Amino acid sequence: DVKVTQSSRYLVKRTGEKVFLECVQDMDHENMFWYRQDPGLGLRLIYFSYDVKMKEKGDIPEGYSVSREKKERFSLILESASTNQTSMYLCASSQGTDTQYFGPGTRLTVL
Amino acid sequence: KQEVTQIPAALSVPEGENLVLNCSFTDSAIYNLQWFRQDPGKGLTSLLLIQSSQREQTSGRLNASLDKSSGRSTLYIAASQPGDSATYLCAVYTGANSKLTFGKGITLSVRP
Numbered sequence: 001d002v003k004v005t006q007s008s009r010y011l012v013k014r015t016g017e018k019v020f021l022e023c024v025q026d027m028d029h030e031n032m033f034w035y036r037q038d039p040g041l042g043l044r045l046i047y048f049s050y051d052v053k054m055k056e057k058g059d060i061p062e063g064y065s066v067s068r069e070k071k072e073r074f075s076l077i078l079e080s081a082s083t084n085q086t087s088m089y090l091c092a093s094s095q096g097t098d099t100q101y102f103g104p105g106t107r108l109t110v111l
Numbered sequence: 112k113q114e115v116t117q118i119p120a121a122l123s124v125p126e127g128e129n130l131v132l133n134c135s136f137t138d139s140a141i142y143n144l145q146w147f148r149q150d151p152g153k154g155l156t157s158l159l160l161i162q163s164s165q166r167e168q169t170s171g172r173l174n175a176s177l178d179k180s181s182g183r184s185t186l187y188i189a190a191s192q193p194g195d196s197a198t199y200l201c202a203v204y205t206g207a208n209s210k211l212t213f214g215k216g217i218t219l220s221v222r223p
Contacts, residue, residue: 004154033210033211040215041215042200042213042214042215042216043200043213045210045211048210058210088152090154090155092155097142097143097204098160099145099157099160100145100155100157100202100211101157102147102154102155102156103154104153104154105152105153105154107152
C-alpha cells in the first residue's frame with residue numbers, strides 16, 4: 001500500500017512565524033504535490049515537483065516555498081505565516097500521470 | 112484553462128438508492144480522469160481512474176464512465192449505504208499543464 005505521511009495533523013502558529021510542513025512518501029514516486037483546501041474554493045495547487053531539487057509553481061505559490069532534497073520528502077515552507085494562510089494543507093504523490101495518493105492533511109491555524 | 116464543474120454541490124438520498132454523480136470539464140485534451148472520496152477532516156482517497164482511451168471503470172458498487180468528446184464523466188453508486196456519505200471529487204489530468212484540475216466536489220449524505 002502506498003503511504004503518504006504528513007508531519008502534523010494539527011498546527012497552531014502565530015503571525016510572522018516561519019512554518020515547515022513535511023511530507024514523506026514510501027513508493028518511490030517521481031511527483032509530489034502540495035495543495036491547500038478551503039471551503040467554497042476547493043483544492044488549489046501551491047507547488048509541485050517532478051524530481052529531486054526540481055519545483056514548479058502551481059496556481060497559488062505566493063507566500064510559500066518548497067524544498068525537495070530527497071525523492072521521498074517534499075517540504076512546504078511558509079516564510080512568514082499570515083492569517084489568510086489558515087487552511088487545510090494536503091500533500092500528494094504520483095508516478096507520472098497515474099493515481100495521486102494523498103496524505104491525511106495538516107490543519108494549520110495562524111493566529 | 113481547464114475548468115471542472117460538479118453540480119449539485121450537495122445531495123441527500125435514502126439508503127438503498129442508486130445514484131449518479133456528475134462531472135464536466137471544458138478541455139477534452141485529457142490524459143485521464145480520477146474520482147476521489149474525502150471524509151470530513153481527512154485526506155483524499157482514490158476511487159477510480161479512467162484513461163482517456165477508456166469509456167468506463169468499475170470497482171465494487173462503483174462505476175465511472177467517461178465521454179471525452181462531450182467533456183463529461185459520471186460516477187454511479189449502486190445500492191447506496193450510510194457509509195457512502197462523504198464528499199466526492201473528480202479531477203482531470205490535462206496535457207497542457209500536466210497537473211490535476213479538481214472540481215469542488217459533491218457532498219453526499221445517505222440517510223438510513
